[in-house]
Amino acid sequence: MKVLVVGGGGREHALAWKIAQSPRVKQVFVAPGNAGTARDATNVPIEVTDKAGLIKFAQDEAIAMVVVGPEIPLVDGLVDDMEAVGIRVFGPSKAAAELEGSKVFCKNLLHTANIPTATYHTFRSAEQASRYIWERYCDPNDPVPVVVKADGLAAGKGVIVCGTRAEALDAIDRIAGQREFGDAGKELIIEERLTGQEASVLAITDGETIVTLPAAQDHKPAYDGDTGPNTGGMGAYCPTPIIDEEMMARIEADVLVPVVHAMKRARRPFKGVLYAGLMLTPGGPKVLEFNVRFGDPECQPLLMRLKTDLVDVLEATIDGRLSEIEQLEWDERPSICVVMASEGYPSSYEKGREIKGLDAADAIEDVKVFHAGTKTIDGKVTNDGGRVLGVTAMGDTIAKAKLQAYRGVKEIRWQGAWCRKDISDKAR
Structure with a gap:
């Protein structure tokens, strides 16, 4: 069979890599893909928001199954549109995807279903939210343990953890005043900050x-x-x-x-x-x-x-x-993924810097480098996003898996590359 994976990040590279291992699969396409998926599958220059283009490609290539990776096309109803023309597709409907697409919908559903979550309030404007903070936390010296969240999709960045009134008011202004995350800030949530x-x-x-x-x-x-x-x-x-x-x-x-x-x-x-x-x-x-x-x-x-x-x-x-289906079978060894990012992420960063050492990292035993924000320019792999690579490794213990992952990281270099050094340390 032929399979189409929709997306171009590290998740989609991992999906394409794993799907390609199936003896039932003849060819895996990734749209739009990245420099890594080009090695393990076949890239298709169609953006995740181009529903008509994705549907036409799936029909023309007689794709047996589509796997939708990222949240944006799911929230936009790609699954519904594909199913409407008879394409077999993995992922939730537009109505079901609102569970991620709207934090207000999610919190209300959790409350209705009596599922444990933080107490919260929803607001439709920066003025309403700011008034709540001023009235609820009168003393500027008191701690303000809240989390301010944009309602809509914000690429994982629309959640701001606060500890003071000034931080909470700034978060509200960024989300609902300045609209730093666009329409995701049309509504916002202020909820208690949980610990653990x-x-x-x-x-x-x-x-x-x-x-x-x-x-x-x-x-x-x-x-x-x-x-x-x-x-x-x-x-x-x-x-x-x-x-x-x-x-x-x-x-x-x-x-x-x-x-x-x-x-x-x-x-x-x-x-x-x-x-x-x-x-x-x-x-x-x-x-x-x-x-x-x-x-x-x-x-x-x-x-x-x-x-x-x-x-x-x-x-x-x-x-x-x-x-x-039978119970899923897992390798007993733990696995660790270390993300290598562009200089400046999660704020602004420069693209187009050549990445070296990828083959050396991939050659290390039990290491696989999954590409996220990469692009091939004139035959050279370059950074094309904030989160660039996910260096993933396995080991007999978490400590050994971490050692292998960071061995892979040390082989890779580009101008401004950086990563956290403590991935998995919480397991100790």
């Missing part, structure tokens, strides 16, 4: 059966020690020891099952990947957010460890027969 360790639990569901994947831990803040601004993710590892079998059973019972049932009751049945971003608080796990696709960079270490044919799982989800 964050973890990511991903599950694949066909709307009836839920297949939970091993828990991972992402690293959102830019710098070591979880300092600096939020990013799309600076690295991840899997599995994480902070979620044991008992905790996972609790998350399934209190979070995953209720949200799938709630979406069904809301007439938005969910098919695809359900990603729960969780805070493990002293009172138990609470939902920070839901995503409706594989996380990036969580996807990379997850798929490194998956031994089951991914195509079988994706097709069973599309067909609504996930209950029929």
Whole structure:
């Protein structure tokens, strides 16, 4: 069969790489792809927002299955439009994707379904939100432990953690006043800041059966020690020891099952990947957010460890027969992904700088370099985004996997390249 993966980041490179390993797959296309997917698959110069172009390509090439990677085309209804013309596609409908597309919708659903989450208030203007902060936190010297979130999609950057009134007011102004994240700031949420360790639990569901994947831990803040601004993710590892079998059973019972049932009751049945971003608080796990696709960079270490044919799982989800597949098989060794970023990220950065050492890194045992923001110019691989590479490795222990990943990192260089040095240290 022929498979089309929609997207051009590290998640899509990992998906294309894993799908290509299936003996049932003849050819994998990636639209638009990057310099890495060009090595492991065939790139197609069609943007993720070009629904008509993607549909025409799938029809012309007799694509047997489309896998939609990023959130933007999911929220925009690509799955609905493809299904309408008979194309088999993995991912949630536009109505179901609102679980990620609107934080206000997500929080309201969590509240209605009695799923544990932070207390929150929603606002339609910067003035309303600022008034709430001034009235709720009268003394400027008192701590203001809140998180201000843009309602819509903001590439993982529309969440600002605050500790003072000045920080909260600045966050409100950035999101809803200056519209730093565009229309994502038409509405915003102010919620209590939860304390604890964050973890990511991903599950694949066909709307009836839920297949939970091993828990991972992402690293959102830019710098070591979880300092600096939020990013799309600076690295991840899997599995994480902070979620044991008992905790996972609790998350399934209190979070995953209720949200799938709630979406069904809301007439938005969910098919695809359900990603729960969780805070493990002293009172138990609470939902920070839901995503409706594989996380990036969580996807990379997850798929490194998956031994089951991914195509079988994706097709069973599309067909609504996930209950029929055998239990997923995983490599027992842990895996770690270290994101290498462009100088200046998550703010402005320069593109077009040549990347060297990729082949040397890939040649290291149990290392795979997944490309995210890369492009080939005149035969040379260059940086073309903020998060550029996800150097992913496996090892007998988390410490050994980390050592292998950073061995790969040391082989790679370009002007301004940087990364966090403490990915997976929370596991100790």
